[in-house]
Amino acid sequence: MIKLQQVNKWFKSGEDRLHVLNDINLQIDAGDYLSIMGPSGSGKSTLLNMLGLLDVFDSGEYWLNDVATHQLSEEQRADVRGQQIGFIFQNFQLINRLTAAENVALPLMLANMDKAERQHTVSGVLSQVGLADRMHHLPGQLSGGQLQRVAIARAIVQQPALILADEPTGNLDQHAGHDIITLLESLNQQGQTIVMVTHDQDMGARAKRHIRMVDGVLSEE
Amino acid sequence: MKTSDLLQFTLTVFVRHRWRTAMLSTCVALGVAAVVLLTSLGESARRYVAKEFAMLGSDMLIVLPGKKQTSGGGIPMYASTVRDLTLEDAAAIKQLPGVTAVAPIIAGSANVAFGARNRDCIVIGSTREFLTVRQLSIASGQSLPADADSIGRPVALIGSELKTSLFGEQNALGKMLDVDNYRYQVIGILAERGESLGLDMRNMLIIPVRSSEALFSSEALFRMLVDSHPQTDKAQLKNAIYQLVKQRHQGEEDITIITQQSVMQAFNSIMLTLTAVVGLLASVSLVIAGILIMNLSLISVQQRRAEIGLLKVLGAHADLVARLFVTESLLLVGIAGLLGLGLSSLIIWLANQWVPIITFVTPWWSPIIAMLLALLTAWLFSYMPARRAAAIAPVEALRP
Numbered sequence: 001m002i003k004l005q006q007v008n009k010w011f012k013s014g015e016d017r018l019h020v021l022n023d024i025n026l027q028i029d030a031g032d033y034l035s036i037m038g039p040s041g042s043g044k045s046t047l048l049n050m051l052g053l054l055d056v057f058d059s060g061e062y063w064l065n066d067v068a069t070h071q072l073s074e075e076q077r078a079d080v081r082g083q084q085i086g087f088i089f090q091n092f093q094l095i096n097r098l099t100a101a102e103n104v105a106l107p108l109m110l111a112n113m114d115k116a117e118r119q120h121t122v123s124g125v126l127s128q129v130g131l132a133d134r135m136h137h138l139p140g141q142l143s144g145g146q147l148q149r150v151a152i153a154r155a156i157v158q159q160p161a162l163i164l165a166d167e168p169t170g171n172l173d174q175h176a177g178h179d180i181i182t183l184l185e186s187l188n189q190q191g192q193t194i195v196m197v198t199h200d201q202d203m204g205a206r207a208k209r210h211i212r213m214v215d216g217v218l219s220e221e
Numbered sequence: 222m223k224t225s226d227l228l229q230f231t232l233t234v235f236v237r238h239r240w241r242t243a244m245l246s247t248c249v250a251l252g253v254a255a256v257v258l259l260t261s262l263g264e265s266a267r268r269y270v271a272k273e274f275a276m277l278g279s280d281m282l283i284v285l286p287g288k289k290q291t292s293g294g295g296i297p298m299y300a301s302t303v304r305d306l307t308l309e310d311a312a313a314i315k316q317l318p319g320v321t322a323v324a325p326i327i328a329g330s331a332n333v334a335f336g337a338r339n340r341d342c343i344v345i346g347s348t349r350e351f352l353t354v355r356q357l358s359i360a361s362g363q364s365l366p367a368d369a370d371s372i373g374r375p376v377a378l379i380g381s382e383l384k385t386s387l388f389g390e391q392n393a394l395g396k397m398l399d400v401d402n403y404r405y406q407v408i409g410i411l412a413e414r415g416e417s418l419g420l421d422m423r424n425m426l427i428i429p430v431r432s433s434e435a436l437f438s439s440e441a442l443f444r445m446l447v448d449s450h451p452q453t454d455k456a457q458l459k460n461a462i463y464q465l466v467k468q469r470h471q472g473e474e475d476i477t478i479i480t481q482q483s484v485m486q487a488f489n490s491i492m493l494t495l496t497a498v499v500g501l502l503a504s505v506s507l508v509i510a511g512i513l514i515m516n517l518s519l520i521s522v523q524q525r526r527a528e529i530g531l532l533k534v535l536g537a538h539a540d541l542v543a544r545l546f547v548t549e550s551l552l553l554v555g556i557a558g559l560l561g562l563g564l565s566s567l568i569i570w571l572a573n574q575w576v577p578i579i580t581f582v583t584p585w586w587s588p589i590i591a592m593l594l595a596l597l598t599a600w601l602f603s604y605m606p607a608r609r610a611a612a613i614a615p616v617e618a619l620r621p
Contacts, residue, residue, distance in 0.1 A: 054534060054616040075538050082536015093531045093619065097237035107535045109226045154535075 001161065001193060002028035002051065007060030009046060009216075020046045021057060022216040030161070033188040034195045035207035043216040044197045045166060051195060052085055052164045053077040065161055082110055086155030090167035092147045094139045094154075100146075101126065101135040104153045111158065125153045129183060145176030152183060156192070163187070165196040169203055181206055222541055231549045241517060245510075246557035249595055252507040253561030254568070256591035257583055259503040261569055263496030264584040267489065274485050280321075281354055282447045282459060283484075284314070284466075285477045304470045305441035308370055308430060313469060314445070317461050319453030324351040324446040325370065327433040333426055334399040335387040342383055344400065344426045346433020352378075354446045357422065362394045362409030369429035376432075377405035381413050382423035400426065403436055455480055500587070504594055511598035514550055518606035522546065522613075529610050530618025539611035546610050550603035551596060558595045562588050 009021035020043040028034060036044045049055040050062065053069055062069045069080060087093075094103045101122050108118045126135050129149040139147055148168060155163050165184065169177030181203050188194050188208070198204045210221040222230070235242040286306040311325040327346035332339055345351065348369040352358070360381065366374055377398060384393045384407075393407045405428055413423065434440050449458055459478050467474045522529070529542055565583070572581045 049616050052534070054619075055614075078533065078536050078538050081534060087534050089619065093527065093534075095528055095531070097233050102233075106532070109222055109230070110532070110536050110541075112223055115225075 001030045001032075001065055002026070003061075003063040004050075005061040005063075007050065007057045007062065009043075009050065009055075009057045018216075020216045021050065024060070024218050026211070026218060028162075028193065028195065030193055031188070031191050032193050032195075033185070033208040034211060035204035035209070036195065036197045036211045036213060037199070037201070037204045038213035040199075042213040044213050047213065047218070048164050048166055048195065048197050051162070052087060053081050082107060083158065084161045086158065086160040086163040088148070088151050088155050088163065088165040088168045090170035092139070092151045092171070094147060094150060096139050099136045099138055100131060100142065100150045100153075103139070103150055104157050107154060107158045121157060122153075125157045126150075128156075129153045143176070144172050145179055148172060148176070148180050149183065152180070152187075156187060161193060163192060163194045165194060167198055168196060169198065169200060177203060222537075227545065227548055228552065231545070231552050234549055235553065238521075241521075242553060245514060245517060245553055246560060248510045248513055249507070249554050249557035249599075250561035250564060252503075252510045253558045253591045253595050254565040255503040255506050256500055256594065257562060257565035257587050258568060259499040260496055260587040260590075261565070261581055261583040263492065263499050264587070265579055265581045267492035267496065268582060269579050270488055270492065271485055274481055274488065279481050280449045280451055280453070280455075281481055282449065282455065282462070283479045284445045284447060284462060285479070286442065286444070286475070288475050288477060304473060304475050305439075306445065306466075306476060307440055307442060310466055310469055311370070311442065311445050313465055314447060314462055317458065317465060319449045319458050320447055321450055322350040322353055322448040324348055324354050324448075325430050326351065326443045326445060327430055327437055327439065327441070328443040329433075329437045331401045331426075331436065332399075333383065333387065335393075335396060338387050339399075340383060340386055340424075342380075342424050342426055343421075344428060344433065344436065346428050346430040346436065348430055350448070351427065351446070354448050355422075358412045359409045360412040362407070364409055365427065365429055369431065371431060372429070373431035373435055374429050375403065375405045376408045376429065378409040378411055378427040379407050380411050380421075380423040380425040382421075383426065384410050398426075400428075401436060403432070405432070455482075496584075500590070507591075507594055507598050510554075510595075511602035514554070514599055515602035515606060518546060518550060518603050519609070521549075522606050522610045525610075526613060526618045529613050530615045533613070533615035534619065542613075543607040543611040546607035547600060547603050550599040554595050554599035555592075558592045561591070561595075 004024050004026040007021055007024040008019070011018045011020050024047065036047060038044050046055065050057055057070070060070070064080065064084065067080065069077065072080065095106070098106075101119075104122045104125060105118050108121060113121070123132070123135065126132055129152055131146060131149050131153065134142060134146060139150070142150065168184070169180050172180060177200070184194055184196065185206065196204070196207060204210060212219050212221055284306065308325055311323045314320060315323040324347050329344055330341055331344045332341050333344070347365070349365045349367065352364055359378070365378060366372070366376065377400070379393060379398075387393070387398070388396065393410060396407050398405050398407060411422060411425070411427075428436070447462065449455070459480070462478055463474055463476070466476050532542060569581045569583060
């Protein structure tokens with residue numbers, strides 16, 4: 001499903017060039033649940049941004065469902081993001097003026113889905129993440145765990161091929177974090193492919209595959 | 222994103238940033254109202270003056286001494302000529318077919334006194350036809366004698382305000398007035414008329430035209446007003462007067478004839494220019510509102526970087542992000558503009574209640590121009606912030 005071949009990325013830092021992704025080769029199959037761990041600055045988030053088509057690499061190839069994404073224009077990359085990738089962020093990235101349902105509906109709005117169909121879909125997904133009774137709440141009225149559930153609902157509402165989670169439990173207490181990981185596990189059990197970046201050894205250990213990154217070099221444990 | 226969703230999404234921004242929305246709306250509404258009100262003021266003034274000219278009647282021609290040759294499109298107020306226009310010319314013109322009345326005018330200013338009170342005022346020497354063509358009426362007493370163009374009787378008609386300032390509550394009829402070195406008996410008081418064509422009829426003294434020749438030591442007419450049958454061809458009559466006077470003045474065409482139509486055309490063009498100028502001045506307020514829109518939009522782009530990044534992460538194209546910001550400005554300005562139109566309508570309605578002398582009207586094109594100008598300003602000034610928002614890289618925007 002995902003194939004990275006000899007992917008390299010450099011960042012400029014003053015006069016120096018930092019090699020943040022060093023000859024990355026990675027294959028992820030449909031239904032995989034992968035955790036990427038490593039120290040700060042090791043290139044975990046950069047790799048996730050590459051997988052999410054949020055950033056471009058300097059050399060190499062990235063195939064997603066047989067599409068050569070490295071050859072796509074910015075607009076085409078945006079279309080692939082909208083249709084095939086769901087994102088979960090450490091700080092939730094919800095729009096505060098929109099209700100939980102409106103936040104979840106955003107990807108569907110961008111995909112021009114009818115309002116009635118949209119409401120039905122959103123309602124189903126929010127029930128799936130256990131927030132059926134919080135649909136019309138604003139983010140300010142929800143707890144951290146609930147906010148991340150809304151973000152997960154938004155990530156899966158388009159039934160994407162891949163979910164990318166960047167430190168999904170980083171802003172949550174242990175109990176709420178455990179619940180979120182359990183929710184991701186259940187999504188994976190239903191066939192959802194998930195790639196998660198985390199600092200937390202315990203949370204990362206619960207994934208099916210474990211990748212370690214140090215100084216831009218990837219190794220599988 | 223569907224248009225309905227785009228509008229709904231934008232409305233949530235207005236509700237969330239309600240103070241910013243209220244301030245911007247007020248600014249734009251005032252700008253639109255200013256454009257409409259100032260152009261309405263210009264148009265109302267134009268109509269008021271046009272109405273005043275219309276009261277001259279379309280059958281009237283004004284004959285002035287002197288030939289207008291190089292003075293352009295304006296009306297010659299004072300022209301110089303070697304041959305004066307005289308009462309004899311007026312009598313000859315009166316004989317032309319189609320002419321119903323001729324009011325010769327000699328005008329000047331003089332000191333008018335009654336007892337210890339005296340005033341400087343305009344003195345008109347004319348005939349009783351003057352009252353007819355200028356639609357003046359006598360409130361009390363009688364009009365000028367019928368032989369005002371042949372005998373210089375020492376009689377006068379007095380304007381209502383001049384009467385009050387000289388006589389107070391006393392009856393003025395029959396009283397003698399000192400006008401410079403002459404004495405005139407008041408035989409009539411003009412009915413209240415107010416200002417007309419720049420002359421305050423309430424402060425005027427009218428005497429027989431023959432009397433004014435002596436008063437101003439001149440037989441030269443200031444001008445003459447010629448009234449004609451409604452069926453008379455005005456161009457033909459104008460030509461006939463030119464020919465007649467030319468014949469009487471040894472072949473020299475040394476007069477100028479203006480019609481109500483030509484006066485109104487000249488005045489209309491002046492007033493339309495004036496209206497356009499005040500409209501343009503008011504438009505400056507909309508440009509200022511536009512600059513405010515740009516500044517606030519730039520701040521908004523900065524404040525909403527994370528939101529812009531999120532939309533891009535979720536698959537929004539750069540042009541949709543730009544459209545979001547432009548739509549926001551256009552929608553806000555559209556709503557505020559309508560409020561401005563409502564405000565200007567209310568002010569014009571109130572003005573019509575409080576100032577009944579002038580009818581305040583809004584020219585049909587004014588609200589359209591004001592709205593288009595406001596929307597154009599909104600589009601122009603939100604374009605740059607919108608492009609800036611569209612150019613933000615999602616990965617940059619999401620960075621805390």
